[in-house]
Amino acid sequence: GIQVEQSPPDLILQEGANSTLRCNFSDSVNNLQWFHQNPWGQLINLFYIPSGTKQNGRLSATTVATERYSLLYISSSQTTDSGVYFCAVEALRGNKLVFGAGTILRVKS
Amino acid sequence: GAGVSQTPSNKVTEKGKYVELRCDPISGHTALYWYRQSLGQGPEFLIYFQGTGAADDSGLPNDRFFAVRPEGSVSTLKIQRTERGDSAVYLCASSFSVSGANVLTFGAGSRLTVL
Numbered sequence: 001g002i003q004v005e006q007s008p009p010d011l012i013l014q015e016g017a018n019s020t021l022r023c024n025f026s027d028s029v030n031n032l033q034w035f036h037q038n039p040w041g042q043l044i045n046l047f048y049i050p051s052g053t054k055q056n057g058r059l060s061a062t063t064v065a066t067e068r069y070s071l072l073y074i075s076s077s078q079t080t081d082s083g084v085y086f087c088a089v090e091a092l093r094g095n096k097l098v099f100g101a102g103t104i105l106r107v108k109s
Numbered sequence: 110g111a112g113v114s115q116t117p118s119n120k121v122t123e124k125g126k127y128v129e130l131r132c133d134p135i136s137g138h139t140a141l142y143w144y145r146q147s148l149g150q151g152p153e154f155l156i157y158f159q160g161t162g163a164a165d166d167s168g169l170p171n172d173r174f175f176a177v178r179p180e181g182s183v184s185t186l187k188i189q190r191t192e193r194g195d196s197a198v199y200l201c202a203s204s205f206s207v208s209g210a211n212v213l214t215f216g217a218g219s220r221l222t223v224l
Contacts, residue, residue: 031210041198043152043215048207086151090210095165096142097213099151 002027002091006100013077013107021072021103023087031090032063033097034072038083046072046085077107111135113216115201121222122191130186130219134203140211141184143176144200146218152200158184191223 003026013019025032034046047054051065058077063070074081084104088097114133122128134141140159144152154168158178166176173191178184188195198218204211 030208031212033213035215040217041220042217043200045212045214048210048212050210088151088213095211096154096157096168097211098154099144101151 002029002089002094002098004087004089004098004100006085006087006103008103009101010104011106013105015077015079015107015109017077017107018073018075019077019105021074021085021087021105023070023072023089023100025068025070025087025089027068028092029065029068029089030092031097032070033088034061034070035086035088036081036083037086037102043086074105077105079107079109081105082107113201113203113214115199115216115219117219118217119220119222121224123224124191124193126191126223128188128191128221130188130199130201130221132184132186132201132203132216134182134184134201135205135214138203138205138214139181140204140206141178142202142204142213143184143186144202144215146198146200148197155186155199188221191221193223196221196223 005024047061053062060073084102088099143155146152157165161181173189176186202213202215204213
């Protein structure tokens with residue numbers, strides 16, 4: 001099945017700093033979603049982005065489908081951005097999202 | 110409802126007992142998914158429903174696990190003869206379709222602890 005690799009596994013930021021999280025996947029996809037899992041375990045959908053670029057406030061994401069990677073940008077980070085960020089993809093011939101192992105983000109004040 | 114609702118939020122049981130976890134999806138979403146998340150890992154797919162039928166149950170770990178969605182809305186995940194290794198957070202998601210892709214929205218999860 002499709003493989004999803006996320007990097008870095010861990011990231012510590014000072015409040016106000018910017019960061020880039022990466023997601024590589026092994027096959028063509030028709031769905032890619034970025035999620036934030038908060039400290040209470042809730043998975044929040046950040047972006048549905050199988051290709052192109054989207055922005056939502058301080059967050060933006062870019063997926064280059066032909067090169068099989070996606071990037072999540074966090075600008076001016078806040079302590080509330082802490083948590084685990086997951087990339088999940090659905091292969092073109094698939095019917096389910098496959099998750100990466102996540103990036104643990106800690107933002108310090 | 111406004112979001113995906115899962116009950117119970119926490120369940121502690123003894124090894125060998127039977128457990129049911131319930132998921133109430135977003136109204137109008139035809140697809141429903143169950144995932145399992147162990148500590149420090151990403152969610153792992155268990156089963157997917159399209160309407161009332163299980164379209165893909167390839168992620169169920171063994172025959173102790175079973176899920177139903179009899180009326181195409183609420184789903185119940187059933188675990189028989191629970192084992193300590195079943196301890197995890199069980200996540201439910203429902204989805205709408207965008208250009209043929211399913212965009213998932215997750216519930217808060219049911220944390221199962223098997224003693």
